[in-house]
Amino acid sequence: DPKIIQKPKYLVAVTGSEKILICEQYLGHNAMYWYRQSAKKPLEFMFSYSYQKLMDNQTASSRFQPQSSKKNHLDLQITALKPDDSATYFCASSQDWGGGAEQFFGPGTRLTVL
């Protein structure tokens, strides 16, 4: 059974629209993260959460908003979508806190913005 679920696997959106990327982890971890991977840039750290609290935000744009309704959920809302937002978005989690912890990654959501 998959331990980290990301939905949907593929997502196509039009410029200017809004989408929510879903992430649920069933590893009992307390920390969750979002990363972005595109052809132009290596894997980029976006957000980290611990016990539903934002710990670090390296996303310059407020168009990206993480949402944590439960400890094992960390969704990513993206508003006013742009073609440059096209990328694969990975959710991850860890038992221990911080950047040095072993992180477990989901399969990713591939977003294409037309």
Place this chain on the structure above:
Amino acid sequence: TQTVSQSDAHVTVFEGDSVELRCNYSYGGSIYLSWYIQHHGRGLQFLLKYYSGNPVVQGVNGFEAEFSKSDSSFHLRKASVHWSDSAVYFCAAASSGSWQLIFGSGTQLTVMP
């Protein structure tokens, strides 16, 4: 500025060969260093990490990495590769106390039969 660099974008070897994937970092203070593997179309999987102690750390599937403070390096090695080791390998670093993991650009390892 904290950076992680992987100088080789692509490495091709034959099955049974040894391989070394290079990683250099630029960080001040104490850091955690790790390696992750990404098979095509999948999420990343943790291989190993180093923080302190023995500079040679063992990971899964016969991988090991060696930390060198003098060279600012954390190279990944495997003595005998298998075709299933073909994947992209990412080196990553985080400052002690930081919540941010910084990845290198990745090295595509191709193992020929």
